[in-house]
Amino acid sequence: MSTLEIKDLYVHVETKEGTKQILKGASLTVNSGETHAIMGPNGSGKSTLAYTLAGHPKYVVDSGEALLDGQDILKMTPDERAKAGLFLAMQYPVEVPGVSMTNFLRTAKTEVDGEAPSIRTWTKELSAAMKRLKMDPKFATRSVNEGFSGGEKKRAEVLQLELLKPKFAILDETDSGLDVDALRIVSEGVNRAKEANQFGILMVTHYTRILKYIKPDIVHVFADGHFVKTGGPELADELEENGYDAYLPEGADSESALA
Amino acid sequence: MAETENKAAELNIPVADPNDPYKIPAAMPSSADRAPRSFEVSAFPVPARDQEDWRYTPIDRIGEFFDVFKPSGETEIEVSMIDGSPLAEGVTLSQVRLGEGASGTVSKPNDRVSAVEWNSGSTATILRLDGEIAQPVLVKVHGAGEDLDAFHLVIDAADRAHADVVVEHDGDARLAEGVEITTGKDSHVSTTFIQEWDRTAKHVGNHRIHVGEGASLRHSVVTLGGDVVRIRMDQDFGGEQGELNMLGIYFVDPGEHIEHRTMVVHNHPDCKSRVVYKGALDGKGAHSTWVGNALIEPTAPGTDSYELNRNLVLTPGAIADSEPNLEIENGNIIGAGHASSVGRFDDEELFYLESRGIPEAEARKLVVRGFFGELVEEIGIPAVSDHLMDVIDRRLARGEDAAMAQVLEDK
Numbered sequence: 001m002s003t004l005e006i007k008d009l010y011v012h013v014e015t016k017e018g019t020k021q022i023l024k025g026a027s028l029t030v031n032s033g034e035t036h037a038i039m040g041p042n043g044s045g046k047s048t049l050a051y052t053l054a055g056h057p058k059y060v061v062d063s064g065e066a067l068l069d070g071q072d073i074l075k076m077t078p079d080e081r082a083k084a085g086l087f088l089a090m091q092y093p094v095e096v097p098g099v100s101m102t103n104f105l106r107t108a109k110t111e112v113d114g115e116a117p118s119i120r121t122w123t124k125e126l127s128a129a130m131k132r133l134k135m136d137p138k139f140a141t142r143s144v145n146e147g148f149s150g151g152e153k154k155r156a157e158v159l160q161l162e163l164l165k166p167k168f169a170i171l172d173e174t175d176s177g178l179d180v181d182a183l184r185i186v187s188e189g190v191n192r193a194k195e196a197n198q199f200g201i202l203m204v205t206h207y208t209r210i211l212k213y214i215k216p217d218i219v220h221v222f223a224d225g226h227f228v229k230t231g232g233p234e235l236a237d238e239l240e241e242n243g244y245d246a247y248l249p250e251g252a253d254s255e256s257a258l259a
Numbered sequence: 260m261a262e263t264e265n266k267a268a269e270l271n272i273p274v275a276d277p278n279d280p281y282k283i284p285a286a287m288p289s290s291a292d293r294a295p296r297s298f299e300v301s302a303f304p305v306p307a308r309d310q311e312d313w314r315y316t317p318i319d320r321i322g323e324f325f326d327v328f329k330p331s332g333e334t335e336i337e338v339s340m341i342d343g344s345p346l347a348e349g350v351t352l353s354q355v356r357l358g359e360g361a362s363g364t365v366s367k368p369n370d371r372v373s374a375v376e377w378n379s380g381s382t383a384t385i386l387r388l389d390g391e392i393a394q395p396v397l398v399k400v401h402g403a404g405e406d407l408d409a410f411h412l413v414i415d416a417a418d419r420a421h422a423d424v425v426v427e428h429d430g431d432a433r434l435a436e437g438v439e440i441t442t443g444k445d446s447h448v449s450t451t452f453i454q455e456w457d458r459t460a461k462h463v464g465n466h467r468i469h470v471g472e473g474a475s476l477r478h479s480v481v482t483l484g485g486d487v488v489r490i491r492m493d494q495d496f497g498g499e500q501g502e503l504n505m506l507g508i509y510f511v512d513p514g515e516h517i518e519h520r521t522m523v524v525h526n527h528p529d530c531k532s533r534v535v536y537k538g539a540l541d542g543k544g545a546h547s548t549w550v551g552n553a554l555i556e557p558t559a560p561g562t563d564s565y566e567l568n569r570n571l572v573l574t575p576g577a578i579a580d581s582e583p584n585l586e587i588e589n590g591n592i593i594g595a596g597h598a599s600s601v602g603r604f605d606d607e608e609l610f611y612l613e614s615r616g617i618p619e620a621e622a623r624k625l626v627v628r629g630f631f632g633e634l635v636e637e638i639g640i641p642a643v644s645d646h647l648m649d650v651i652d653r654r655l656a657r658g659e660d661a662a663m664a665q666v667l668e669d670k
Contacts, residue, residue: 054614057606082616094611098629107625108615143629144611160615 002069002085002167004030004200009064011045011052022048024225026064028202030168035194035201037211037236040222041244046204047091049222050172053202054088055081068167083112085167085199089157089174096144101156102126104144105163112164129162133189150177151186158189162196169193170202175210187213208240223247296367300327300378303371312370315548315580317516320487323407324372324435324463327379333403334410334434336384341395341425341642349390349422357383361415365439365467369493373465376435380409387415388422388448395423395449395642402432402460411437414450418443418471423643424450431457441469442476444498449477451643453650456485458512464490472498472527479638480536481647482509482517483654489518494532496559501530506638507549508631508647510654511577513542521566522552525559534566537634539627543576551583555595563593570601571630573623624655 011023022045030036040046052059053066055078065072073081096104105126110116117125130137133155145153154174161169171190175183191214194201203214211219211233219235220227221244228247229235294312295302305325306313338352339345346352355362362383368374386396400410414424420443428434442448456462462485470476474497482488494503503523511517523532538547551566570579583597604623612622631651638644 056610056614077619078610078613079616079618079622082614088614090611090614094607096608096611096626096629098631098633099612099625104612104615104625107617107621108612111618111621112616164615 002032002200003067004168005065005067006049006053007065007067009049009052009066010062011048011059012062013048013058013060022059022225023052026222026226028220028227030200030202032167032200033198034218035203035214035216037216037219038202038204038222039206039208039219039236039239041206041248044223045225046206046222047172050088050170050202050204053081053086053170054078079111082108082164082166083114086170087161087164087166087168088170089154089161089172091173091176093145093153093157095146097146099144100141101144102140105160108160109163125163129159132192133159134185135159151179151182154178154182154186155189158186158193162189162193165193165197166199168200168202170204172204173206174203175205175207183210184213190214208236211236221247294369296369297374298363298367298377300371300374303374306371312520315550316489316518317487317546320516321372321461321463321489323433323461324375327375328407328409330379330381330409331403331406332408333406334408334432335399335401335403336410337399337401338386339397341397341646346396347392347394349388349392349420350396351387351389353385353387354382355385357381357411361385361387361413361441362411362439365413365441365469366493366495368437368465369467370465370491372435372463372489373437373491376409376411376437376463376465379435380411380437383411383413385413385415386424387417388420388424389417390420392420392422395425395640395646398424398426400426400428400434402428402430402434402456404431405433407433407435409435409437413439414441416442416446416448418445420446420448422448423640424448425453425643425646426451427453427455428462429455429457430460432460432462434460434462436462436464438464438466440466440476440478442471442474444471445473446471447475449479449638449640449643451479451481451647452490453647454480454482454485454488455650455654456488458484458486458515460485460488462488462490464488466490466492468492468494468503470494470496470501470503470530472496473500475502475504477504477506477638477640479506479508479643479647480519481507481650482519483650484510484512485515485517487516489516489520491520491522493522493524495524496527496530499527499529501527503530503532505532505534505536506634507536507538508634508651509536509538509547510627510651511538511540511545511547513576514544516546516548518548520548520550520552523554523564523566525553525555525562525564528559529561530559531563532565535634536568537571537630538569538579539571539573539630540577540579541573545577546580547578548580549582551597553583553585553595553597555587555589555592557588559589560591561593562589562595565594565596567598568600571627572601572603573627628652628655
């Protein structure tokens with residue numbers, strides 16, 4: 001049983017126009033086995049929260065903590081956070097030319113586990129996981145994410161989630177750019193991985209359609225850099241009906257685009 | 260009277276018509292390589308930084324190669340097939356006195372150090388290749404430490420030969436090396452030169468290359484270490500439809516100077532050349548130089564040439580000099596392109612790999628491996644490209660613990 005506690009997190013980025021405050025006191029606790037949906041309008045800071053937790057150098061933490069079983073991951077390098085049990089499935093997975101998926105996955109697995117996986121079990125595990133995600137075996141020999149379609153990239157993210165077995169998975173708009181079939185395959189992958197490893201999930205999305213496949217236990221509304229409302233799955237239905245307008249600051253333009 | 264006037268007009272230097280500047284080729288003096296070609300050391304001045312050819316080279320670190328010396332003869336040379344077996348049928352190895360047989364037949368020395376190499380050495384190693392040779396030939400050159408030495412190698416491929424040669428350098432050395440490569444009509448040959456020197460080694464190399472009519476040559480250079488390594492490669496074609504593919508990879512550590520200069524000369528119609536050099540530089544004082552010269556002579560219509568150099572600077576403090584020079588003296592060509600870049604590591608790629616648990620140093624290695632791997636894959640001769648990837652992996656795995664070294668070496 002693990003716990004991820006985000007405490008009063010303030011984060012800014014440096015832009016050409018100057019310092020921009022994005023997270024303004026975000027607090028959240030997630031336990032193993034729980035699925036939290038984090039919903040909110042565009043520009044509210046949901047993705048910033050995800051990338052800050054993973055340690056992207058662009059996001060500067062002003063104050064606050066993110067404790068994974070008591071250890072502040074914000075003080076760790078990105079690879080140390082991964083080893084501590086954090087996984088971020090990215091909205092736009094990065095292409096790494098010349099590095100084969102196979103070599104990349106095996107290197108990552110070796111680092112996360114602290115020892116190289118035995119070749120026989122590893123190969124079996126990899127090809128079985130790829131098969132379940134309906135990925136063409138040839139992906140293993142291709143460069144990381146290079147030339148993959150949007151859907152293929154998301155499958156590759158879920159493949160890593162299954163293989164690296166984190167304690168907490170952050171899914172950043174994993175549903176974006178997926179057609180119905182791909183959404184189902186990717187969601188089944190997430191559910192399977194969760195079933196096997198009982199990790200906690202922070203699912204960032206602004207559409208409700210993925211919630212039909214990955215059932216949240218708790219739904220949060222995130223607006224203007226912090227959590228503004230928390231409820232059960234019924235909160236998602238309410239958002240579906242009414243949009244985010246109620247949660248936007250007075251006079252703000254709504255960019256809400258609920259499916 | 261009118262006739263005389265016409266004659267006088269012919270003798271005049273043509274002046275381009277501003278309305279049709281391409282009608283008459285401008286009478287421009289050629290800036291093409293007018294440097295001497297000679298077997299005499301005295302034909303060349305002692306290198307200095309104010310000479311164009313030596314402007315990037317730390318000449319004070321290689322002064323021992325500027326005057327004729329007595330070679331130690333201690334460099335160890337071993338020649339076999341790449342799997343270690345004896346030379347196959349069609350491969351003939353011989354030693355001749357320098358200047359006899361096939362030695363000294365491919366152009367002439369073109370700078371001070373190559374003339375010094377020619378005049379210091381006494382023998383040449385001749386590798387004659389004839390027919391279809393299935394496996395690559397491996398020439399192992401093991402350095403003789405701090406004692407100055409000279410080595411002269413001639414690779415002589417017969418008409419219609421199909422053969423691959425890998426020349427591997429390692430150990431510590433102070434080596435002046437001359438290489439002549441001549442390929443026969445319609446031959447298909449690859450030559451690969453690997454410099455895996457110790458950090459203290461100094462190596463000046465001079466490749467003189469002649470590509471036969473209708474022949475293809477793939478010439479690869481992989482330099483992964485050495486205090487100062489400077490390799491100059493001069494090439495020309497022996498007839499129409501020749502194809503030259505030059506590929507280079509270099510990895511430069513702090514304080515090292517690694518220099519490659521390619522000179523491609525299109526002197527016959529319808530020949531094709533590609534020069535692609537890629538390097539990674541790591542740390543303070545790491546210095547690489549690539550100078551890519553391409554000359555398309557008036558006698559070479561239908562030329563298709565392209566050269567490219569990419570540098571990946573891994574950490575601050577490294578210097579990459581990259582200089583493509585193109586001279587086109589014939590307007591009737593397919594193409595003459597060049598590209599050159601010096602770039603930093605991509606932070607997004609790095610973050611992606613790190614977010615999967617891969618520490619920054621490992622992530623850099625993976626990306627470097629990929630950067631080179633793409634190029635090595637293009638070689639298309641598995642026995643050679645596999646061998647090269649092994650060499651690169653060995654270099655990248657330096658200083659790794661056993662488990663990670665294993666992962667880096669598994670493909």
